[in-house]
Amino acid sequence: MIGLVNSEDGPRVTHALPLPTVLAEATLRLSVGGVCATDLEIAKGYMGFRGVMGHEWVGVVEAAPDPSWIGRRVVGDINCPCGACATCRAGRPTHCPHRTVLGIAGRDGAFSERFTLPVANLHAVPDGVSDEAAVFVEPLAAALEILEQIHVRPSDRVVVLGTGRLGQLCARVLALTGAEVTGVGRDATRLGMLPRGVKRARPEELATSAADIVVDSTGAPEGLELATRLVRPRGTVVLKTTVHDPAPQLPTPWVIDEIHLVGSRCGPFDPALRLLASGAVDPTPLITGRYPLERADEALAAAARREHVKVLIAGM
Amino acid sequence: MIGLVNSEDGPRVTHALPLPTVLAEATLRLSVGGVCATDLEIAKGYMGFRGVMGHEWVGVVEAAPDPSWIGRRVVGDINCPCGACATCRAGRPTHCPHRTVLGIAGRDGAFSERFTLPVANLHAVPDGVSDEAAVFVEPLAAALEILEQIHVRPSDRVVVLGTGRLGQLCARVLALTGAEVTGVGRDATRLGMLPRGVKRARPEELATSAADIVVDSTGAPEGLELATRLVRPRGTVVLKTTVHDPAPQLPTPWVIDEIHLVGSRCGPFDPALRLLASGAVDPTPLITGRYPLERADEALAAAARREHVKVLIAGM
Numbered sequence: 259m260i261g262l263v264n265s266e267d268g269p270r271v272t273h274a275l276p277l278p279t280v281l282a283e284a285t286l287r288l289s290v291g292g293v294c295a296t297d298l299e300i301a302k303g304y305m306g307f308r309g310v311m312g313h314e315w316v317g318v319v320e321a322a323p324d325p326s327w328i329g330r331r332v333v334g335d336i337n338c339p340c341g342a343c344a345t346c347r348a349g350r351p352t353h354c355p356h357r358t359v360l361g362i363a364g365r366d367g368a369f370s371e372r373f374t375l376p377v378a379n380l381h382a383v384p385d386g387v388s389d390e391a392a393v394f395v396e397p398l399a400a401a402l403e404i405l406e407q408i409h410v411r412p413s414d415r416v417v418v419l420g421t422g423r424l425g426q427l428c429a430r431v432l433a434l435t436g437a438e439v440t441g442v443g444r445d446a447t448r449l450g451m452l453p454r455g456v457k458r459a460r461p462e463e464l465a466t467s468a469a470d471i472v473v474d475s476t477g478a479p480e481g482l483e484l485a486t487r488l489v490r491p492r493g494t495v496v497l498k499t500t501v502h503d504p505a506p507q508l509p510t511p512w513v514i515d516e517i518h519l520v521g522s523r524c525g526p527f528d529p530a531l532r533l534l535a536s537g538a539v540d541p542t543p544l545i546t547g548r549y550p551l552e553r554a555d556e557a558l559a560a561a562a563r564r565e566h567v568k569v570l571i572a573g574m
Numbered sequence: 575m576i577g578l579v580n581s582e583d584g585p586r587v588t589h590a591l592p593l594p595t596v597l598a599e600a601t602l603r604l605s606v607g608g609v610c611a612t613d614l615e616i617a618k619g620y621m622g623f624r625g626v627m628g629h630e631w632v633g634v635v636e637a638a639p640d641p642s643w644i645g646r647r648v649v650g651d652i653n654c655p656c657g658a659c660a661t662c663r664a665g666r667p668t669h670c671p672h673r674t675v676l677g678i679a680g681r682d683g684a685f686s687e688r689f690t691l692p693v694a695n696l697h698a699v700p701d702g703v704s705d706e707a708a709v710f711v712e713p714l715a716a717a718l719e720i721l722e723q724i725h726v727r728p729s730d731r732v733v734v735l736g737t738g739r740l741g742q743l744c745a746r747v748l749a750l751t752g753a754e755v756t757g758v759g760r761d762a763t764r765l766g767m768l769p770r771g772v773k774r775a776r777p778e779e780l781a782t783s784a785a786d787i788v789v790d791s792t793g794a795p796e797g798l799e800l801a802t803r804l805v806r807p808r809g810t811v812v813l814k815t816t817v818h819d820p821a822p823q824l825p826t827p828w829v830i831d832e833i834h835l836v837g838s839r840c841g842p843f844d845p846a847l848r849l850l851a852s853g854a855v856d857p858t859p860l861i862t863g864r865y866p867l868e869r870a871d872e873a874l875a876a877a878a879r880r881e882h883v884k885v886l887i888a889g890m
Binding site: 492506508518 | 661814816822828
């Protein structure tokens with residue numbers, strides 16, 4: 259079968275992949291995949307991952323230990339915890355030290371015709387949510403993780419750095435709180451993609467020490483330094499950027515200004531599905547490219563270019 | 575009059591200081607001063623401060639716009655905010671961008687025979703609290719700031735890195751929550767100074783990713799990296815270290831493990847006075863040296879040596 263493999267020589271579409279067979283897991287057929295900044299970092303060497311790429315997807319269950327799942331349209335949590343260790347039992351399965359992560363660590367990903375995940379990871383997609391919306395569930399959940407971690411008040415001034423894939427979703431979710439949200443970037447087209455009600459600014463237009471909350475979703479090594487400059491004393495910086503070559507940071511301003519920093523990663527799928535089903539968040543205007551699975555390597559290359567926000571990969 | 579001045583050539587005892595005169599402020603006579611790690615950093619160039627050093631002190635009011643203060647034994651908040659700007663009006667006066675800080679920024683400090691502070695900064699010392707206990711109010715308040723900022727649960731595992739001046743006080747305050755507190759250092763004498771009920775460990779004896787909360791009060795550039803290694807996923811690292819030459823940090827593990835980092839600086843004086851008055855915290859066993867004001871530069875040099883924890887300076 260066909261799949262996009264991160265090999266020693268970088269991402270390659272391979273035609274001779276063996277069918278995945280893990281009896282305790284569901285076998286999934288890819289409907290639509292989404293290319294994420296993490297995929298681009300993995301192609302550069304982040305996490306040292308080798309194997310089938312991809313962790314944003316919507317698909318159909320072809321086989322499952324519980325047959326009631328068969329034929330259903332699903333998305334799925336990408337972290338596969340052991341379920342037995344102290345971290346799992348403490349209620350933090352997404353941080354299980356023994357976990358595998360779909361297309362990121364120890365487990366082949368979704369950019370292939372068939373792949374597997376534990377049934378416990380699956381979430382049925384409501385009928386009213388299209389495949390092209392459902393493929394955003396994983397990054398939308400990552401944006402919602404901010405609201406799982408910190409209390410955003412309706413009166414807060416929130417700055418979202420980065421108008422790319424994740425920044426756009428963070429701005430949408432944070433604006434739902436009623437807070438004054440400013441999306442920050444340099445690209446006029448991407449600034450124009452921010453939804454109504456979200457203010458737009460270039461980095462140099464922002465006052466220093468004026469934001470209650472700053473989200474660094476730049477995906478760039480210099481994002482955290484800018485966030486530190488923009489946040490007010492005792493404000494909060496949310497760290498969303500993971501890059502292969504992070505920039506070292508000097509901690510002194512965080513101590514003097516008593517800044518809170520919060521690392522933020524994967525989030526809850528069910529609230530993301532609810533917001534897509536209600537229409538409160540519509541991510542589909544962010545789609546700028548579509549490629550068939552056989553040209554998934556081109557999809558990856560396209561996603562790295564500035565004119566693209568979200569590039570999708572269609573299953574076979 | 576006599577005072578310890580941080581000059582171009584480093585800290586010097588000066589005999590020809592003019593008397594301070596700020597009519598709207600109280601004039602204070604130093605009873606006892608305490609040397610802090612921040613003083614040692616200032617001597618190295620931290621904050622670029624030039625002038626009379628010292629911000630840990632207990633003294634007597636000699637003159638004040640409100641005469642009811644005259645003759646009273648007092649301690650005082652070291653931050654002098656403008657009281658009028660947006661930050662002050664938002665209830666964060668210790669972060670006022672126009673503030674001066676006693677012996678640290680824009681204002682002569684306490685290591686001189688007389689100095690001044692706004693009356694609003696003063697706190698009367700209860701009769702049952704000795705001068706040698708009261709001089710610890712400022713660093714004890716800084717330790718209490720941790721509990722102002724984060725919720726420490728009785729069931730938490732807390733690690734305090736550093737058994738120096740501030741680490742000792744942090745361990746004492748955190749142990750009052752009922753949490754399992756481990757003080758970490760390399761010096762057997764300082765480990766022995768940790769109070770009953772606080773566990774003691776060397777850094778290499780600690781399990782990685784096992785602490786709910788880690789306080790970096792090492793005062794050393796490498797403390798934050800160790801704290802990052804010891805804290806569990808979604809745990810909290812409290813940043814207490816400010817050094818002239820901080821070590822750059824790579825943010826990636828904070829994102830992946832969703833760590834909370836909280837910069838922590840000055841704290842509330844009234845709770846510190848209450849804990850000294852009740853006897854719940856007794857800092858006086860930490861006193862390892864006493865110098866007269868005329869030899870305040872020797873006090874500073876002594877405080878930099880490993881055999882000393884808290885070095886005091888006696889007023890004239």
